[in-house]
Amino acid sequence: MLALDIENLDVTFPGLASPALAIGRLSIEAGSRVAIMGASGSGKSTFVNVVTGLERTRQGQIRWNGEDIAGFSESRRDRFRAANIGLVMQEFHLFPGLSALENVLLPARLAGAATAAAIERAHALLNTVELCRPGQKIETMSRGEMQRVAIARALLRKPGVIIADEPTASLDAESGEAVGDLILDLANAEGSTLIIVSHDQRLAGRLDRRITLSSGRISKDAITAAGEAA
Numbered sequence: 001m002l003a004l005d006i007e008n009l010d011v012t013f014p015g016l017a018s019p020a021l022a023i024g025r026l027s028i029e030a031g032s033r034v035a036i037m038g039a040s041g042s043g044k045s046t047f048v049n050v051v052t053g054l055e056r057t058r059q060g061q062i063r064w065n066g067e068d069i070a071g072f073s074e075s076r077r078d079r080f081r082a083a084n085i086g087l088v089m090q091e092f093h094l095f096p097g098l099s100a101l102e103n104v105l106l107p108a109r110l111a112g113a114a115t116a117a118a119i120e121r122a123h124a125l126l127n128t129v130e131l132c133r134p135g136q137k138i139e140t141m142s143r144g145e146m147q148r149v150a151i152a153r154a155l156l157r158k159p160g161v162i163i164a165d166e167p168t169a170s171l172d173a174e175s176g177e178a179v180g181d182l183i184l185d186l187a188n189a190e191g192s193t194l195i196i197v198s199h200d201q202r203l204a205g206r207l208d209r210r211i212t213l214s215s216g217r218i219s220k221d222a223i224t225a226a227g228e229a230a
């Protein structure tokens with residue numbers, strides 16, 4: 001399980017009058033389940049990009065269990081992300097031409113970590129997400145099924161944190177609900193910290209804490225009823 005501590009973070013882009021993201025201090029406890037909300041352009045994707053190390057930050061600290069990834073080189077950030085962060089994106093980022101199983105295993109293969117145990121876990125995860133045809137080609141799957149493959153892939157290396165950026169936004173209501181349930185159940189079962197960026201009020205209401213961004217700043221940070229009950 002990973003805890004996140006952010007300090008003095010300031011992300012600016014050329015042409016923007018104010019920072020896309022400015023966070024003085026934010027702590028997310030290991031094992032907690034947090035929703036990141038906010039209007040379009042409020043900095044949600046920038047948040048995901050910097051805390052996962054996809055984007056470099058020039059100012060501030062981003063500590064995962066005390067390790068400041070802001071000070072890492074790009075290749076070290078890539079290795080850290082592959083080993084520790086399970087990323088689920090709105091647009092899945094799966095590879096057509098490959099099967100469901102091959103897609104789940106691809107990042108592990110690229111990292112030289114596709115061991116027999118990983119292959120066994122990939123089969124088990126596909127089973128958990130209720131996909132019973134591991135050999136089915138990605139391009140023949142429905143969008144809800146594709147997102148379930150992406151979830152299985154994100155969990156393969158037992159990440160300490162699952163970060164999902166609008167995981168239900170491109171799905172119909174029913175598939176979106178099923179995918180939301182699945183991410184929550186799997187994060188619970190695996191004991192991963194969970195951070196979900198979403199406009200989906202129902203999904204956000206099932207998490208413990210809701211952080212709202214406005215113009216790149218935290219405008220609200222509240223424990224939800226689900227969090228009070230936990």
Ligand SMILES: Nc1ncnc2c1ncn2[C@@H]1O[C@H](COP(=O)(O)OP(=O)(O)OP(=O)(O)O)[C@@H](O)[C@H]1O
Nearest residue numbers: 013014016020038039040041042043044045046047
């Ligand atoms: N690479 C970039 N160069 C310039 N401006 C950028 C860049 N990336 C993001 N921005 C700007 O930073 C601000 C925050 O963008 P961000 O994508 O984080 O918002 P968001 O909350 O994820 O929005 P949405 O819900 O529409 O995806 C916006 O004003 C956006 O135009």
